Amino acid sequence: MKDICQGDIVKIGGFGNKLFVVTSKNAFIKATGFLHVCPVLSDVAAGPIHIKVRGKKNVEGVVICEQVKLIDPVARGINRVDRLSYDDVMNISDVIQGIFEYD
DSSP, X not given: OOOOOTTEEEEETTSTTOEEEEOSOHHHHHXXXXXXXXXXXXXXXXXXXXXXXXXXXXXXXXXXXXXXXXEOTXXXXXXXXXXXXXXXXXXXXXXXXXXXXXX
């Protein structure tokens, strides 16, 4: 597996040209070899759980934080296309964590 890290924007085999952002902690990726990802869409408005992002290479979109998926990057082709800033990674992680917190 390539060195895929939290905050990378990737394309995943079998999903065409759709983009995803890696949301798993790097320690989780290293320990399991699996990745949690969320889709990055261009035709959705930003909102409380839809975070607008721009990668360092200017890839833009809205991360759909409630659509967390677990994938095996070895079983699928995966290519990094961009990387998010640490601030964007923190915002996305906070939203995902907030979805699962207790009342």
